Amino acid sequence: MVVGVLALQGSFNEHIAALKRLGVKGVEVRKPEQLQNVSSLIIPGGESTTMAKLAELHNLFPALREFVQLGKPVWGTCAGLIFLANKATGQKTGGQELIGGLDCTVHRNFFGSQIQSFETELPIPQIVAKEGGPPSFRAVFIRAPAILDVGPDVEVLADIPLSAVENINSNNAIQKEEESSESEKKVIVAVKQGNLLATAFHPELTADTRWHSYFLKMVPEIGEGTSAVISTPTTDQSFIERSIIDFPIYQ
């Protein structure tokens, strides 16, 4: 079984490497017809405006929308989350094309610019219940979006208190949010809606493969009883010791 990884731009190699650590083959998807050879798809982080332009150039949007509408599992990380959202704010003038399907409003660059990127530990009980392991996950936020509201069919997997984010007062987007909803000072950063999974952060840049394993369990031909298919994660120390700045896409 192969998992497609949209390979227009961004951290597609890191997703393919994470899948490999689980014994699963990830294949690069750049053309509409390649979607016919995969039963699920990961849309990586990167720069959603650039990715949208490239997707348009390759005439990928109709095939991507069809893939989502057919109920095939799709996981968007960071820019991939923006791609999947029904609505995005904080876009460049003129907006950008989205795949849509995920009933939420996402705010691009919610936490600020590149310099305000951060890492934090997030408890995700739903994933721990399925995958076991430590109670929290290292979450890498790089010029990350946040989800401002979700529809009734969307399950919230993780939110983050704005007070946990450094430089909070230097960020206009956050200040605006705080002013508008003084009592609710949290934003959503991971969701699931049927066949769609979305995270504002980058599990592929950590050594923890539980998010990938969780996603693979959403693929019907693997299903819940995946232990035979997914091998025990290898703890590749050289990978663990890499810092996020070692990843070429963020240099």
Ligand SMILES: NC(=O)CC[C@H](N)C(=O)O
């Ligand atoms: N790490 C990322 O994927 C960043 C997303 C980027 N800020 C965008 O809007 O597309």
